Amino acid sequence: MPQNSSQHLGRNVVVIGTQWGDEGKGKVVDWLTDHAQAVVRFQGGHNAGHTLMIGGKKTILRLIPSGIMHPKVICYIGNGVVLSPEALFKEIAELESAGLNVSSRLRISEAATLILPYHVAIDHAREKKKGDAKIGTTGRGIGPAYEDKVARRALRVQDLFYPEQFAAKLRENLEYHNFVLKNYYQAPELDFANTLAEAMSYAERIKAMVTDVSSALYAAEQAGQNLLFEGAQGTLLDIDHGTYPYVTSSNCVAGNAAAGSGVGPASLHYILGITKAYCTRVGAGPFPSELYDHENPAKQDPIGIRLADIGKEFGSVTGRPRRTGWLDAAALKRSIQINGLTGLCITKLDVLDGLETIRLCVGYRLDGKTLDVLPRGAESVARCEPIYEDFPGWKGSTYGIRDWNKLPIEAQHYLRRVENFCGKPIAMVSTGPDRDETILLQHPFE
Ligand code: GDP
Ligand code: IMO
Numbered sequence: 001m002p003q004n005s006s007q008h009l010g011r012n013v014v015v016i017g018t019q020w021g022d023e024g025k026g027k028v029v030d031w032l033t034d035h036a037q038a039v040v041r042f043q044g045g046h047n048a049g050h051t052l053m054i055g056g057k058k059t060i061l062r063l064i065p066s067g068i069m070h071p072k073v074i075c076y077i078g079n080g081v082v083l084s085p086e087a088l089f090k091e092i093a094e095l096e097s098a099g100l101n102v103s104s105r106l107r108i109s110e111a112a113t114l115i116l117p118y119h120v121a122i123d124h125a126r127e128k129k130k131g132d133a134k135i136g137t138t139g140r141g142i143g144p145a146y147e148d149k150v151a152r153r154a155l156r157v158q159d160l161f162y163p164e165q166f167a168a169k170l171r172e173n174l175e176y177h178n179f180v181l182k183n184y185y186q187a188p189e190l191d192f193a194n195t196l197a198e199a200m201s202y203a204e205r206i207k208a209m210v211t212d213v214s215s216a217l218y219a220a221e222q223a224g225q226n227l228l229f230e231g232a233q234g235t236l237l238d239i240d241h242g243t244y245p246y247v248t249s250s251n252c253v254a255g256n257a258a259a260g261s262g263v264g265p266a267s268l269h270y271i272l273g274i275t276k277a278y279c280t281r282v283g284a285g286p287f288p289s290e291l292y293d294h295e296n297p298a299k300q301d302p303i304g305i306r307l308a309d310i311g312k313e314f315g316s317v318t319g320r321p322r323r324t325g326w327l328d329a330a331a332l333k334r335s336i337q338i339n340g341l342t343g344l345c346i347t348k349l350d351v352l353d354g355l356e357t358i359r360l361c362v363g364y365r366l367d368g369k370t371l372d373v374l375p376r377g378a379e380s381v382a383r384c385e386p387i388y389e390d391f392p393g394w395k396g397s398t399y400g401i402r403d404w405n406k407l408p409i410e411a412q413h414y415l416r417r418v419e420n421f422c423g424k425p426i427a428m429v430s431t432g433p434d435r436d437e438t439i440l441l442q443h444p445f446e
């Protein structure tokens with residue numbers, strides 16, 4: 001191998017959400033994919049809902065990477081993902097019936113953890129028992145599947161290929177989970193034979209897609225290809241760094257792109273943080289700059305309602321109305337630290353069109369102190385009182401603008417202040433849901 005072979009290596013970009021998810025990651029991953037040969041999911045599961053809008057046609061992806069719309073691109077599901085075979089084949093069938101060739105371009109890690117029906121049952125039973133204190137999960141079995149992984153009892157994709165051992169492990173798992181379902185949650189138990197038969201019915205089809213993902217990514221890198229890593233959820237939902245316990249059960253931060261797919265951290269060259277021009281949250285948990293929550297009579301600010309309306313803020317997975325609020329730059333500062341962000345992509349700027357005044361949260365008062373970065377954990381965050389800077393809004397529409405200089409001067413000022421407060425450059429601005437409604441300032445792949 002020539003000594004200078006490293007200069008032929010490609011460039012790899014990680015896309016992550018810097019808020020509570022739904023920042024527009026899917027749109028941006030799709031847009032960036034024209035510079036990549038492979039797109040990789042590394043955490044989460046079908047709790048994600050990533051929306052792509054291409055020439056007015058909408059596609060929502062849950063488990064399959066958002067690069068799938070590009071015909072020659074290979075899509076990988078890494079070891080860090082929790083994979084429901086049922087959800088996977090449902091999604092493949094939907095995409096294939098729309099004319100896409102998915103199976104031939106999808107590669108799945110043998111080390112990915114399986115989500116099986118008892119995980120879903122536990123997720124539901126637990127939320128029900130918690131009542132008002134519930135997390136507001138997506139009910140997809142995500143948390144219980146990650147718990148099994150960490151408890152070292154999970155069934156993984158590769159177990160499907162050893163039917164006898166699979167059956168033995170499943171029996172043990174079900175014995176344990178059925179005990180909890182029946183005695184602790186007073187919920188129905190799951191039948192062993194049915195669960196086994198259903199899981200095994202997917203085995204051959206999954207086998208055709210299984211690959212040693214780390215070896216494949218290593219080879220792709222050596223061949224000079226560009227890789228794109230697609231985060232799900234968002235930094236403030238990260239199991240360690242988010243508003244715990246109101247979080248998801250995986251690490252959503254950029255560093256997990258390495259562990260969750262089996263590449264080294266030095267392979268992550270550019271970390272792009274997707275940031276909505278305001279904030280949303282779906283599910284429970286503290287939200288300092290919150291204006292609107294359809295379930296909370298104390299949070300009914302008309303501007304929050306307007307953001308929800310114009311931004312069409314309904315969950316793409318569960319259809320639940322999202323809570324809305326002002327952009328929280330102090331929370332963004334936390335995301336910048338823990339992701340090592342290279343640049344920002346601000347999305348949904350157009351949703352702020354026509355507002356008289358736009359507020360930006362730049363810190364909090366907490367227990368007599370002033371903070372300029374979001375603290376960790378739900379208790380502290382819940383006690384944060386936001387400190388705002390106010391900016392004049394703009395008249396007219398930014399919808400679909402593709403050139404920075406065409407943005408109203410007030411919008412430019414607002415964005416420059418975000419950049420300046422956070423100390424990171426804005427690389428892209430999204431002004432509409434469609435692939436092409438994008439302003440490029442600095443291409444992450446160049
Ligand atoms: P993700 O989970 O981060 O991929 O985001 P979602 O797809 O759940 O939610 C983002 C929503 O905003 C989707 O409905 C997108 O089509 C839409 N969207 C993305 N970017 C823009 C934008 O710049 N402007 C507007 N108006 N909508 C956008
Ligand atoms: P994308 O990738 C927004 C939220 C749920 C709940 C919490 C835990 O589309 O941005 P879980 O089912 O993961 O155990 O739920 O996390 N949540 C999301 N919120 N976007 C997502 O994904 C989410 N995935 C999970 O609403 O509050």
Ligand code: MG
Pocket residue numbers: 021022023048049050051316
């Ligand atoms: Mg989403």
